[in-house]
Amino acid sequence: MLKCVRGQAADHASGQMRAARAALAAIDDSVRCVSREVRRVAHGEDRVECPCCGGRYEAFRPFGVPKRLNAQCPECGALERHRLIWLYLRDHTNLLHRPARVLHVAPEPALRRHLSTIPGIDYVCGDLDPAKGDRQCDITQLPFEDESFDVILCNHVLEHIPDDRRAMAELFRVLRAGGWAILQTPMDRRRAQTFEDPAVTTPEDRERAYGQHDHVRIYGLDLYDRLAAAGFVLDLNYVARELPADRVVRYGVPANEPVMVCRKPAGPNEPTGSHR
Numbered sequence: 256m257l258k259c260v261r262g263q264a265a266d267h268a269s270g271q272m273r274a275a276r277a278a279l280a281a282i283d284d285s286v287r288c289v290s291r292e293v294r295r296v297a298h299g300e301d302r303v304e305c306p307c308c309g310g311r312y313e314a315f316r317p318f319g320v321p322k323r324l325n326a327q328c329p330e331c332g333a334l335e336r337h338r339l340i341w342l343y344l345r346d347h348t349n350l351l352h353r354p355a356r357v358l359h360v361a362p363e364p365a366l367r368r369h370l371s372t373i374p375g376i377d378y379v380c381g382d383l384d385p386a387k388g389d390r391q392c393d394i395t396q397l398p399f400e401d402e403s404f405d406v407i408l409c410n411h412v413l414e415h416i417p418d419d420r421r422a423m424a425e426l427f428r429v430l431r432a433g434g435w436a437i438l439q440t441p442m443d444r445r446r447a448q449t450f451e452d453p454a455v456t457t458p459e460d461r462e463r464a465y466g467q468h469d470h471v472r473i474y475g476l477d478l479y480d481r482l483a484a485a486g487f488v489l490d491l492n493y494v495a496r497e498l499p500a501d502r503v504v505r506y507g508v509p510a511n512e513p514v515m516v517c518r519k520p521a522g523p524n525e526p527t528g529s530h531r
């Protein structure tokens with residue numbers, strides 16, 4: 256009997272010990288978590304933040320050739336220009352909050368990942384390479400009816416297209432009246448005129464002439480005139496200039512690059528061809 260009581264007491268004591276150990280472990284975890292958070296802030300492990308996925312890091316990853324430091328989000332892969340576009344979409348449009356049919360040409364994986372999961376967005380993506388989009392599509396001959404989309408994203412594409420005027424006309428055709436497109440493209444703002452030479456045809460020559468083996472021109476400021484000739488009304492949005500300087504650094508976005516929004520006029524009386 257005495258042995259049994261002693262046994263029960265021992266079991267009870269060991270149960271209490273286990274509970275105490277578990278409580279201590281939980282406290283230990285909490286302390287570690289708090290000290291990790293303190294370290295993250297105190298030692299600069301929370302210096303940058305990706306507005307696309309919300310991830311916070313000491314720095315973005317290097318990316319590109321040659322490598323740019325602090326460029327790519329380790330979580331969602333967003334680069335500087337993707338984060339800039341996302342900030343525009345998030346803070347300057349209602350795209351994320353109301354139904355829209357969106358065409359995303361040559362979809363950047365980071366933007367595709369976020370846009371394709373937003374409930375109100377009827378998301379269609381296409382690429383010349385069928386492996387890179389849901390629809391195989393050539394933007395000089397888009398496989399869509401007139402006025403099919405409220406919004407088009409087609410970034411870093413036009414500089415690869417020999418007949419870019421036809422591509423612009425196609426993008427305009429499939430956009431609904433009152434809709435808008437973001438058509439970012441590299442350009443040299445010091446040039447008034449676009450530089451393109453039909454005699455430059457090989458990858459080596461293109462690399463020498465345009466800085467990249469698959470580019471077919473370097474756009475100058477007359478890019479705006481080409482887009483206006485297709486019917487678009489341009490709106491240059493210097494998104495980063497409207498942010499506090501520390502946010503520009505934190506989000507790792509280009510400070511002086513505009514998001515080029517090309518609008519299709521809602522009606523025949525709306526002026527075309529203007530830009531700021």
Ligand SMILES: [Zn+2]
Nearest residue numbers: 305308328331
């Ligand atoms: Zn991210």
